[in-house]
Amino acid sequence: MLKDNLDEILSKVEKPARYTGGEWNSVIKQRDEVNVRFAFCFPDTYEIGMSHLGIKILYHAVNEVPGYCCERAFAPWIDMEEQMRKNNIPLYTLESKDLVRNFDFVGFTLQYEMSYTNILNMLDLSDIPIMAEERDDSMPIICAGGPCACNPEPLADFIDLFMIGDGEEHIIEIMDLYNEMKKNGTYSKKEYLLRASGIEGVYVPSLYETGYKEDGTIAYFRPKAEGVPEKIKRRVILDLDSAFYPEKPIVPFTEVVHDRITLELFRGCMRGCRFCQAGIIYRPVRWKSMDKLVEKAVNLVKNTGYDEISLMSLSSCDYPELGPLADKLMDKLEEKKVNLALPSLRLDSFTLDLLNKTSKVRKSGLTFAPEAGTQRLRDIINKGITEEDLYKAVYLAFDGGYNRVKLYFMLGLPRETDEDVEGIAKLAEGVVEEYFKVPKEKRNKGLTVTVSTSTFVPKPFTPFQWEAQDTLDKIAEKQRFLKSIMPKKVTYNYHESKLSVLEAVISRGDRRVGKAIKYAFEKGCKFDSWGDFFSYEKWLEAFKEAEIDISFYANRKRDFDEILPWDHIDMGVTKEFLIKECERAYRGEVTPNCAVKCQNCGMASYKGGICVEKRKD
Amino acid sequence: MKSVRIKYSKEEQVKYVSHLDTLKTFTRAARRAELPLKYSKGFNPHPHMVFGLPSSVGMISVCEYADIDFEDGVNCADIMDKMNEALPEGFNIVECSERPEKSNIMAEVAACEYVIYVKTRKSVMDLMDDISHFISRQEIYVTKKNKRGEKEIDIKSMINFISVGEDSMGTYLISKTAAGNEKNLKPELLIDAINKYEDTDIEIRQIIRTEVFLK
Numbered sequence: 001m002l003k004d005n006l007d008e009i010l011s012k013v014e015k016p017a018r019y020t021g022g023e024w025n026s027v028i029k030q031r032d033e034v035n036v037r038f039a040f041c042f043p044d045t046y047e048i049g050m051s052h053l054g055i056k057i058l059y060h061a062v063n064e065v066p067g068y069c070c071e072r073a074f075a076p077w078i079d080m081e082e083q084m085r086k087n088n089i090p091l092y093t094l095e096s097k098d099l100v101r102n103f104d105f106v107g108f109t110l111q112y113e114m115s116y117t118n119i120l121n122m123l124d125l126s127d128i129p130i131m132a133e134e135r136d137d138s139m140p141i142i143c144a145g146g147p148c149a150c151n152p153e154p155l156a157d158f159i160d161l162f163m164i165g166d167g168e169e170h171i172i173e174i175m176d177l178y179n180e181m182k183k184n185g186t187y188s189k190k191e192y193l194l195r196a197s198g199i200e201g202v203y204v205p206s207l208y209e210t211g212y213k214e215d216g217t218i219a220y221f222r223p224k225a226e227g228v229p230e231k232i233k234r235r236v237i238l239d240l241d242s243a244f245y246p247e248k249p250i251v252p253f254t255e256v257v258h259d260r261i262t263l264e265l266f267r268g269c270m271r272g273c274r275f276c277q278a279g280i281i282y283r284p285v286r287w288k289s290m291d292k293l294v295e296k297a298v299n300l301v302k303n304t305g306y307d308e309i310s311l312m313s314l315s316s317c318d319y320p321e322l323g324p325l326a327d328k329l330m331d332k333l334e335e336k337k338v339n340l341a342l343p344s345l346r347l348d349s350f351t352l353d354l355l356n357k358t359s360k361v362r363k364s365g366l367t368f369a370p371e372a373g374t375q376r377l378r379d380i381i382n383k384g385i386t387e388e389d390l391y392k393a394v395y396l397a398f399d400g401g402y403n404r405v406k407l408y409f410m411l412g413l414p415r416e417t418d419e420d421v422e423g424i425a426k427l428a429e430g431v432v433e434e435y436f437k438v439p440k441e442k443r444n445k446g447l448t449v450t451v452s453t454s455t456f457v458p459k460p461f462t463p464f465q466w467e468a469q470d471t472l473d474k475i476a477e478k479q480r481f482l483k484s485i486m487p488k489k490v491t492y493n494y495h496e497s498k499l500s501v502l503e504a505v506i507s508r509g510d511r512r513v514g515k516a517i518k519y520a521f522e523k524g525c526k527f528d529s530w531g532d533f534f535s536y537e538k539w540l541e542a543f544k545e546a547e548i549d550i551s552f553y554a555n556r557k558r559d560f561d562e563i564l565p566w567d568h569i570d571m572g573v574t575k576e577f578l579i580k581e582c583e584r585a586y587r588g589e590v591t592p593n594c595a596v597k598c599q600n601c602g603m604a605s606y607k608g609g610i611c612v613e614k615r616k617d
Numbered sequence: 618m619k620s621v622r623i624k625y626s627k628e629e630q631v632k633y634v635s636h637l638d639t640l641k642t643f644t645r646a647a648r649r650a651e652l653p654l655k656y657s658k659g660f661n662p663h664p665h666m667v668f669g670l671p672s673s674v675g676m677i678s679v680c681e682y683a684d685i686d687f688e689d690g691v692n693c694a695d696i697m698d699k700m701n702e703a704l705p706e707g708f709n710i711v712e713c714s715e716r717p718e719k720s721n722i723m724a725e726v727a728a729c730e731y732v733i734y735v736k737t738r739k740s741v742m743d744l745m746d747d748i749s750h751f752i753s754r755q756e757i758y759v760t761k762k763n764k765r766g767e768k769e770i771d772i773k774s775m776i777n778f779i780s781v782g783e784d785s786m787g788t789y790l791i792s793k794t795a796a797g798n799e800k801n802l803k804p805e806l807l808i809d810a811i812n813k814y815e816d817t818d819i820e821i822r823q824i825i826r827t828e829v830f831l832k
């Protein structure tokens with residue numbers, strides 16, 4: 001029945017192939033061979049979701065297990081949602097076309113805070129009550145994981161179970177427990193969640209209670225029942241060489257954002273930039289071996305037919321054998337017309353040789369991220385690069401025939417002064433000067449230098465987690481100032497920072513913020529990160545009705561001893577380390593990276609990755 | 618070089634895959650099949666493939682053509698077998714034969730036959746009357762839209778025949794109309810024209826391309 005109705009609406013929507021499945025390497029299991037079914041829901045469009053590495057890994061990891069299946073659902077675009085609601089078609093999965101609400105698990109990945117309204121909308125589209133307490137035993141277990149799960153509190157009212165950390169083993173364990181309880185007839189949602197809370201890395205918010213002081217800060221946060229862990233320890237897979245990595249990923253029919261093979265070189269980042277959440281929550285650095293990577297790459301090319309491989313990680317130039325790896329890959333794959341792409345270049349390790357190995361002969365634009373305008377501020381944020389690094393890199397690029405450079409900066413970093421903002425314009429000027437230093441006959445005509453600034457958002461589990469975000473007015477003032485002093489040859493891009501304000505509120509939000517997310521959804525907010533649909537006004541109304549003061553969350557500096565909403569989540573890095581790093585930032589002291597010297601951040605207790613590899617030396 | 622022409626079907630499961638994405642799907646399938654595609658020279662080498670008459674999104678087809686060039690050393694039977702193994706379900710190559718190197722499928726298409734399942738309040742008999750009235754007209758003007766704007770054209774000469782039938786899936790029309798680079802009449806436009814000139818309320822449920830006639 002769903003099929004007939006579907007056919008009728010699919011002819012009325014844009015890009016219908018997003019809603020039909022059937023892609024190469026997608027996995028369809030017969031209903032009678034499956035005991036436990038997991039619906040993986042990505043709270044954004046198909047094009048974005050299918051570009052995401054996590055879904056590829058977990059989808060195939062679950063489908064590897066006999067008796068379990070994982071199917072996919074994405075947020076339908078506005079036109080499709082309208083048709084679905086009009087024709088009473090609930091959200092379904094692409095594989096079996098069965099309804100999401102008929103699954104045993106519905107799992108969301110939390111990649112960015114501004115996708116939260118989409119989560120509620122997708123539950124609603126599935127005919128599943130959005131509030132966890134309103135869902136009985138007949139409803140699927142709603143779970144969530146991913147980077148934003150490190151502060152799960154804003155979603156505590158909606159999600160039954162969070163998975164903290166690496167998911168490829170974790171997801172199987174929570175399905176195993178469910179399978180066992182269903183088989184021996186002991187399953188009830190309540191009993192399941194209680195037992196699941198005993199699995200390392202599982203957080204069941206309904207098993208905890210919290211209270212607030214008069215000033216609005218948290219008074220206490222504790223388990224409601226005995227046996228429920230006080231702290232939830234993040235799951236870490238130490239040996240990535242032997243961990244599951246899909247060799248037959250789905251190849252979409254329609255164009256997606258990253259339409260290529262993703263080869264993950266390592267997890268974690270050794271750099272320790274103080275604004276960066278990923279740099280902390282994925283520690284320690286865990287490299288994959290070169291031989292394993294080459295073997296995987298060859299199989300991936302054969303199984304997908306793709307002609308491009310992206311060498312993925314948080315900072316790919318930090319892969320110890322990047323040059324030899326690129327050589328080996330090209331050696332094996334050049335005749336198959338395969339290109340390599342390197343998405344994250346660092347200024348200090350930039351060489352043209354590397355670039356020539358990885359990009360097509362066509363000289364396209366290059367992007368660098370100095371993040372801050374002066375050495376003083378770059379030291380504060382521990383972005384270990386210098387002006388010389390930048391000038392050297394762009395000179396090399398211009399000399400090698402490149403003529404388009406993009407520079408990324410943040411505005412509103414802690415302790416930022418007018419001089420730092422001015423510094424951005426000066427750096428851009430310096431880049432233009434480097435271009436003209438290159439002999440006329442060697443440089444390519446038509447220089448474009450673009451500067452983009454984003455607004456700094458303080459994030460949990462960073463040394464800046466206690467910092468205040470600049471107010472909207474303050475940021476606007478800085479943007480205007482920068483625009484007024486930017487050299488004429490440079491294009492300056494920036495946008496209103498309203499979205500960054502909301503991100504700041506939600507990323508460091510507590511349980512009370514959930515109410516505002518619910519109200520925003522009820523007012524029709526969705527696809528908030530898509531400029532065309534974002535309504536700051538609706539969000540403001542939602543906060544007002546939820547009695548949430550934006551400035552309390554976004555613009556307030558916290559004390560080190562305040563109980564933070566995410567204190568019960570143990571990501572492995574200690575609070576002492578974060579405090580120490582914050583204090584070093586105030587003193588403008590740079591901290592060497594993990595490869596140079598261990599800083600005792602706490603990760604060594606996991607006994608793996610760079611922490612132990614360094615000790616061997 | 619081995620130049621071949623393939624005939625393939627595009628079935629229910631993949632009917633929403635666009636023309637451009639179909640091309641990409643065949644390229645990737647050939648790479649998975651490890652067939653030696655012939656690439657162009659230059660900075661940005663691309664395989665040489667020409668796909669015949671684009672079918673609109675949602676159309677099913679049992680007769681699609683594409684011209685593909687391979688390096689020497691493969692034969693047609695191999696290409697067909699290996700490609701079919703590497704193509705997603707719903708695409709199925711039914712014929713593969715050598716073609717002269719310079720020939721181009723797009724230049725050779727002359728006409729197309731479609732089965733069009735429709736929704737209508739009228740009985741099959743009444744619809745037959747309407748259609749015979751329609752095709753007996755001297756001229757049939759419709760508005761054709763393209764990138765440059767709208768144009769009034771007479772499609773009378775582009776209609777070869779139309780007939781009406783009924784089976785377990787419902788009422789259908791069968792049409793043969795001009796197709797290709799010079800004159801091209803899409804079935805959607807034909808139905809619009811019938812509704813414009815006759816007292817009909819035909820809605821398209823499903824279009825199936827059943828035959829492509831070459832010059």
